[in-house]
Amino acid sequence: MxxxxxxxxxxxxxxxxxxxxxxxxxxxxxxxxxxxxxxxxxxxxxxxxxxxxxxxxxxxxESREGLMAAVLNTSETQWQASVLSGPPPLGPGAPAMERLLAFGHSRLRTNLTHASLIEAAGKAGQRSVAAMSFANLHARYLLRELGVDGDLQLLATALLAPLEAVVLEQQVTRDRIPVERVEAGWDDLVRRVVGA
Amino acid sequence: MxxxxxxxxxxxxxxxxxxxxxxxxxxxxxxxxxxxxxxxxxxxxxxxxxxxxxxxxxxxxESREGLMAAVLNTSETQWQASVLSGPPPLGPGAPAMERLLAFGHSRLRTNLTHASLIEAAGKAGQRSVAAMSFANLHARYLLRELGVDGDLQLLATALLAPLEAVVLEQQVTRDRIPVERVEAGWDDLVRRVVGA
DNA sequence: AATAGAAGCGGACCGCGGTCCGTTTAAGCC
DNA sequence: GGCTTAAACGGACCGCGGTCCGCTTCTATT
The missing domain is CATH 1.10.10.60 (Homeodomain-like)
Structure with a gap:
């Protein structure tokens, strides 16, 4: 008592x-x-x-998904570190546009590498404070830096959505699209959205 | 024999x-x-x-997912019909830009409505011939109609990705973003991508 | 109508994720 | 060191998705 x-x-x-x-x-x-x-x-x-x-x-x-999310979180944390304080162009020091492009490529590769783990983590992986919201936040920051105006939260989400593991798997594994082409596609998307 | x-x-x-x-x-x-x-x-x-x-x-x-995908397919088919031969602006008859915007809104609402079913259908839902590839094809068609050039397949995928049920659920349910704002965000995205 | 044989059927069975609850154990207090 | 108690433990147990295989039913053939 x-x-x-x-x-x-x-x-x-x-x-x-x-x-x-x-x-x-x-x-x-x-x-x-x-x-x-x-x-x-x-x-x-x-x-x-x-x-x-x-x-x-x-x-x-909590659940199997939770455990997998925890495992995933390890590498996710490392990735965040290299975005926040790693070498450019992913880390700070490069022009915003280059950083944004590198950010996308890095995210793309990472998500592909961990695709099965991400899937196993399911919704527990997304709700994990770290994952989605950090990437979104960082993308927003870079967009602002680039002078983009508009609803940055939604814009960031829209840019990140095609980098989700499920989408990538579909493109690369089922549709046999080479990774480089997907990367190029993302670059194109970014340039259109930013308006460069 | x-x-x-x-x-x-x-x-x-x-x-x-x-x-x-x-x-x-x-x-x-x-x-x-x-x-x-x-x-x-x-x-x-x-x-x-x-x-x-x-x-x-x-x-x-095949599996529970397969069954759910089959159930889902019913309404998916109806949706396809209204895209292909329903009243404008979703169906044919309206200018391409209007059709594209309407297409997004409709897809968005549909996916939100069936979110739980879509999730239950899981990967079986995506591999279903109909679902993803029809939408992608139609988006490509409208983009071409709008004179957009570039890698249309990837561009279409990029536009559709933020309309996936998982993403929408996150935005609407967890982040409490009103549906209208998400719609507006998509319109914005489309305009940037098309370059209007 | 009889028949053969493939296609379909159904429910006993299995493994895995997840829960429950009686038992153990770490840690603050005297 | 003993005591108390809340936290943590662990494994028996349950329900559900999925498989397997002996039995039934349809259909083509004559």
């Missing part, structure tokens, strides 16, 4: 074993995904490989 | 009971989806409701 207080709404610290388990799970998941491919990784396998009960997985990660 | 022949590669006609069952299944599925919502419709339910064994469902429709 006596709640002698964690300050205000402190996030209620994670217990030591809980933290250990979370990392073990993530590590196991990552390893299994890399070795066997996303689709053949089952929750039971991850659990036993991490030396943990199944219930634990679901308490920490 | 003696194959006294169906002509060349005739499609091997569907047996009468098979056809009857297929329709019963589709009807049951449609009804259940409408009354209970996609997510709570199970294959067992559809089967028993259609008075058919579970195996039959899967033989005819």
């Amino acid at each position: 006596t709640r002698l207080l964690p300050l205000a709404d402190e996030p209620a610290r994670e217990r030591a074993d809980a933290a250990r388990n979370r990392e073990a799970i993530l590590a196991a998941a990552l390893r299994l995904v890399e070795t066997q491919g996303v689709d053949s990784v089952t929750m039971d396998t991850v659990a036993s490989e991490a030396g943990v009960g199944k219930g634990t997985l679901f308490r920490r990660f | 003696t194959r006294l022949l169906p002509l060349a590669d005739e499609p091997a006609r569907e047996r009468a009971d098979a056809a009857r069952n297929r329709e019963a299944i589709l009807a049951a599925a449609l009804r259940l989806v409408e009354t209970q919502g996609v997510d709570s419709v199970t294959m067992d339910t559809v089967a028993s409701e259609a008075g058919v064994g579970k195996g039959t469902l899967f033989r005819r429709f």
